[in-house]
Each structure stands twice: as structure tokens, then as C-alpha cells.
Amino acid sequence: MILWILIISTALLFLSFMLMKNSWLRTCLSALFLVMLLGAIALIQTNDAQHFGMKKVTTESTQVIYSASPSPRLKLLLHQDIGTAGKHSVVIYKTSEKGKATHTKADYDIHNKVVSTTDNVAQMKVRRTEWVYKSGFYATLFAHQNNHLLISQTNTFSLPKGWYNLTTKQAKALGKQAKALQHPSAAQKAQMAQAIQAQVAAAMKKDPAMSQADQQALVKQITAKFQQQAIAKLIKQIQAKY
Known part of the structure; x- marks a missing residue:
């Protein structure tokens, strides 16, 4: 709407100034259309610079x-x-x-x-x-x-x-180095198996009636815990490096 006011007031100012004879009516109309033109320009600038009419x-x-x-x-x-x-x-x-x-x-x-x-x-x-x-x-x-x-x-x-x-750089490094965790060496496998057996034995000592299914579930839980610890250690190393 403000653009239409700007265009119309400009056109009317031009027409009143150029086509009307010199008289008090021409002066009044020209002044009115000039005020409308300048007002429209001021509103546009104020809206753009100071966000007039906005919150x-x-x-x-x-x-x-x-x-x-x-x-x-x-x-x-x-x-x-x-x-x-x-x-x-x-x-x-x-x-x-x-x-x-x-x-x-x-x-x-x-x-x-x-x-x-x-x-x-x-x-x-x-x-x-x-x-x-x-x-x-x-x-x-x-x-x-x-x-x-x-x-x-x-x-x-x-x-x-x-x-x-x-960071994306750290994630790329993690992706490359994490592959080594999926293929542990024989010594690493033996060390993990020993640690798992020790924790299972400690759990069975507390609960001698533990079923075979419970033992298997415990092994999975302990294995997942070791894997998470290995990943956390690897991530800490990567964060320190990159």
C-alpha cells in the first residue's frame, strides 16, 4: 500500500504542478501531494531502518x-x-x-x-x-x-x-580408527574374555542360582560396557589430537 501511495502522490504532484494554472488551488494541492510523497518516503525509511509498525x-x-x-x-x-x-x-x-x-x-x-x-x-x-x-x-x-x-x-x-x-573432522578420524576396534588382536580378545569371566564369576558368587540365560545376558551387558569404554577412550584421544 505504501508503494501505491508513493506512486500516486508522485503522479498527482506532477500533474497538479504541470497541468494546473497558477492559483491557490494548485498551490494547496501541490503542497498536499508533496506532503504525501515525503510522508511515504519517511515511512518507508523508518520501517526499514527502525522497524516502524513492528514489534x-x-x-x-x-x-x-x-x-x-x-x-x-x-x-x-x-x-x-x-x-x-x-x-x-x-x-x-x-x-x-x-x-x-x-x-x-x-x-x-x-x-x-x-x-x-x-x-x-x-x-x-x-x-x-x-x-x-x-x-x-x-x-x-x-x-x-x-x-x-x-x-x-x-x-x-x-x-x-x-x-x-x-567436529566433522573428529568424526571422520573416529570412523577410520573405530574399524580397529571391530577387529581386535588375539591378545586383546584374550584380555577382554578374561575380564568378562572375572565379572561373571563375581556375579555368580553373589547369585549362585543364576541361570544360563542370565549369564549370557550378563556377558552381553559386560561386553557392551567394555566396547563403550573403548570408544569413549578413543574419542577422548581424538578430541585431544584434533
């Missing part, structure tokens, strides 16, 4: 996120720096367990932070502040230009125990 609105939303790793046993949140200063980054994650990985928008007004949580699931909380028109009148007046213009956005990623926050 700040903050919204919050929370969603469950899933590991960016293809392995269901490895819970990873990845991030990659933007530029060389390292002050901004995009975070890579999944919105569904079997979906494709996605990432936060690369924008200098968007900030990401990672915190620990005691919850059982990982979550992303989005706090977004933007400019929104105060009413439908202002929205129509300025043709909805700059409506929902981003001021700032903070994405807070809450990670439970067992999750790791790595």
Missing part, C-alpha cells in the same frame, strides 16, 4: 533429536565451523532415528550451544526473536515486507550421558 516477538520450541552417526550404538552430535574465526558453526543431527542428517541454518544471527542433561533423550530447544508487524494494518501498509525478520536465534542442544559432541 519484537520471541518464540520457543523444543524437539527430540537423534544421533548423526549411522551406528545405533554411537550417539554423536556434530558441528562444523563457519569461516576461519570459529565463532559460528552449524550443528548436524537427525530429526528421526532412521531419517537423513540435517543441520542448523548457517547464519551469523543464529547461535548454537551444547549442554549436558540428566534426561534420557537428546533435545534441541530453539529460542527465536524476530520482528513482526503490530497489526494487519501495518502489515498491509508495508506489503508484509520484513515480516518475521530474524533478530537472533539460539539453538540449545541438551545431550544425555553417552552422547558425544564432535
Whole structure:
């Protein structure tokens, strides 16, 4: 609407000044159309520079996120720096367990932070502040230009125990070095088997009536624990190196 006011007032000012005879009516109309023209320009500039007719609105939303790793046993949140200063980054994650990985928008007004949580699931909380028109009148007046213009956005990623926050470079290094864990040496196998037998024996000492099925379940549990410990150790080494 403001553009139409600008165009019409310009046209009327030209017509009144050029086509009308010199009289008080011409002077009044020219002055009126000039005021309309300058007013429209002022409103456009004020809306663009100072967000006239708009207000700040903050919204919050929370969603469950899933590991960016293809392995269901490895819970990873990845991030990659933007530029060389390292002050901004995009975070890579999944919105569904079997979906494709996605990432936060690369924008200098968007900030990401990672915190620990005691919850059982990982979550992303989005706090977004933007400019929104105060009413439908202002929205129509300025043709909805700059409506929902981003001021700032903070994405807070809450990670439970067992999750790791790595850079994409660290994740690549982990993928290469983790293959060695899948093919342990004979000495490593023997050492793990000995440790598992010792823990099973200690458990059976406390519960001599433990069934064969319970023993097998315990072996799986202890094996998974050792694997997680090995991965955690490897990740710690990679984080120190890269």
C-alpha cells in the first residue's frame, strides 16, 4: 500500500504542478501531494531502518533429536565451523532415528550451544526473536515486507550421558580408527574374555542360582560396557589430537 501511495502522490504532484494554472488551488494541492510523497518516503525509511509498525516477538520450541552417526550404538552430535574465526558453526543431527542428517541454518544471527542433561533423550530447544508487524494494518501498509525478520536465534542442544559432541573432522578420524576396534588382536580378545569371566564369576558368587540365560545376558551387558569404554577412550584421544 505504501508503494501505491508513493506512486500516486508522485503522479498527482506532477500533474497538479504541470497541468494546473497558477492559483491557490494548485498551490494547496501541490503542497498536499508533496506532503504525501515525503510522508511515504519517511515511512518507508523508518520501517526499514527502525522497524516502524513492528514489534519484537520471541518464540520457543523444543524437539527430540537423534544421533548423526549411522551406528545405533554411537550417539554423536556434530558441528562444523563457519569461516576461519570459529565463532559460528552449524550443528548436524537427525530429526528421526532412521531419517537423513540435517543441520542448523548457517547464519551469523543464529547461535548454537551444547549442554549436558540428566534426561534420557537428546533435545534441541530453539529460542527465536524476530520482528513482526503490530497489526494487519501495518502489515498491509508495508506489503508484509520484513515480516518475521530474524533478530537472533539460539539453538540449545541438551545431550544425555553417552552422547558425544564432535567436529566433522573428529568424526571422520573416529570412523577410520573405530574399524580397529571391530577387529581386535588375539591378545586383546584374550584380555577382554578374561575380564568378562572375572565379572561373571563375581556375579555368580553373589547369585549362585543364576541361570544360563542370565549369564549370557550378563556377558552381553559386560561386553557392551567394555566396547563403550573403548570408544569413549578413543574419542577422548581424538578430541585431544584434533
